[in-house]
Amino acid sequence: MSAFSVPKPPIAIDTNGDRLDVSAIVPIYNEIESLPHLVAAIAAALQTAGLRYEIICVDDGSTDGSPEWLKQQAKLRSDLRAVLLRRNYGQTPAMAAGFKHARGKAIVTLDGDLQNDPADIPMLLAKLEEGYDLVSGWRKNRQDAKLTRILPSKMANWIIGRVTEVELHDYGCSLKAYRAELAADMNLYGELHRFLPALAYIEGARITELPVRHHPRRFGQSKYGLGRTFRVLMDLLTIWFMKKFLTRPMHVFGLLGLGSMAVGGSLGIYLTALKLLFGQSIGDRPLLSLAVLLLVTGVQLFCFGLLAELLMRTYHESQDRPIYRVREVAEPEETVKN
Ligand code: UDP
Numbered sequence: 001m002s003a004f005s006v007p008k009p010p011i012a013i014d015t016n017g018d019r020l021d022v023s024a025i026v027p028i029y030n031e032i033e034s035l036p037h038l039v040a041a042i043a044a045a046l047q048t049a050g051l052r053y054e055i056i057c058v059d060d061g062s063t064d065g066s067p068e069w070l071k072q073q074a075k076l077r078s079d080l081r082a083v084l085l086r087r088n089y090g091q092t093p094a095m096a097a098g099f100k101h102a103r104g105k106a107i108v109t110l111d112g113d114l115q116n117d118p119a120d121i122p123m124l125l126a127k128l129e130e131g132y133d134l135v136s137g138w139r140k141n142r143q144d145a146k147l148t149r150i151l152p153s154k155m156a157n158w159i160i161g162r163v164t165e166v167e168l169h170d171y172g173c174s175l176k177a178y179r180a181e182l183a184a185d186m187n188l189y190g191e192l193h194r195f196l197p198a199l200a201y202i203e204g205a206r207i208t209e210l211p212v213r214h215h216p217r218r219f220g221q222s223k224y225g226l227g228r229t230f231r232v233l234m235d236l237l238t239i240w241f242m243k244k245f246l247t248r249p250m251h252v253f254g255l256l257g258l259g260s261m262a263v264g265g266s267l268g269i270y271l272t273a274l275k276l277l278f279g280q281s282i283g284d285r286p287l288l289s290l291a292v293l294l295l296v297t298g299v300q301l302f303c304f305g306l307l308a309e310l311l312m313r314t315y316h317e318s319q320d321r322p323i324y325r326v327r328e329v330a331e332p333e334e335t336v337k338n
């Protein structure tokens with residue numbers, strides 16, 4: 001039986017208003033050869049586990065016929081939804097689009113190239129049930145090029161671990177399971193999908209990891225080269241800043257600004273004293289330039305901190321984003337009944 005003629009799966013979309021158990025989200029960029037196998041494998045894994053599910057394939061502007069195939073299949077299968085982006089935005093926006101359309105109580109993300117194994121999904125979901133908000137896959141036996149992929153990734157993982165304080169072995173693994181509420185709280189930008197555990201940590205999530213299988217790419221080719229190392233580093237800086245100072249930018253910029261002003265001011269006083277008390281000429285001293293530079297920079301940094309505070313407030317208040325996340329509220333039964 002070819003993968004194209006899989007039997008029609010049971011109704012996946014709820015009719016009585018109940019939510020689905022899980023939405024599987026897959027970003028797709030030119031993966032036409034993998035697609036039939038991929039959809040069949042995800043469906044098989046989730047049906048075997050007896051779950052009510054949907055598969056959301058987000059086409060990220062493919063040019064190899066993937067969107068056409070997805071559209072056609074979405075009409076035939078009740079468990080597949082195709083979200084087609086207008087152009088190629090990148091993996092992170094594709095995943096964000098998937099999150100937006102997901103209707104399941106849990107969300108699972110995986111790659112469209114069959115490198116992740118859909119058969120691992122039920123195991124991740126079971127772990128989620130134990131009380132975690134995010135379960136991240138760990139490609140313990142990774143099947144990629146050693147020198148160009150695994151080594152840079154190992155280094156990146158180490159740095160990310162230090163900077164974000166979320167200790168995972170493998171941030172780059174796309175196979176992850178989330179509680180839907182957590183996914184809804186996270187806003188994705190840049191190439192931040194790699195930092196989802198760190199973002200989740202900022203949102204106060206309980207995070208763990210599980211070893212998962214990993215296969216070599218069978219069809220097509222990787223969409224990334226070494227250039228992404230640099231972009232990952234920039235994203236890392238953003239994350240570090242967000243984690244530390246998102247709700248209190250003045251603590252950084254204000255402190256730096258005051259420090260700079262204090263040093264510049266002291267130098268200024270010293271030079272003024274030399275001039276007024278000892279009659280020395282100070283006009284050609286490099287120290288004078290330094291004092292002025294530090295004073296001006298200090299004032300700038302201080303004002304920048306104030307602006308950042310204002311921006312941060314607008315960010316939180318305009319979107320109704322509280323600066324905290326409530327896990328749950330326990331109340332006496334009576335108050336609910338009355
Ligand atoms: N992908 C995407 N948009 C892009 C690049 C990649 O949606 O611009 C998808 C791609 O189809 C795959 C996943 O993101 O499903 C991971 O890409 P890839 O396998 O090339 O990355 P690698 O496994 O080599 O890190």
Ligand code: MG
Pocket residue numbers: 111113115217222
């Ligand atoms: Mg891949």
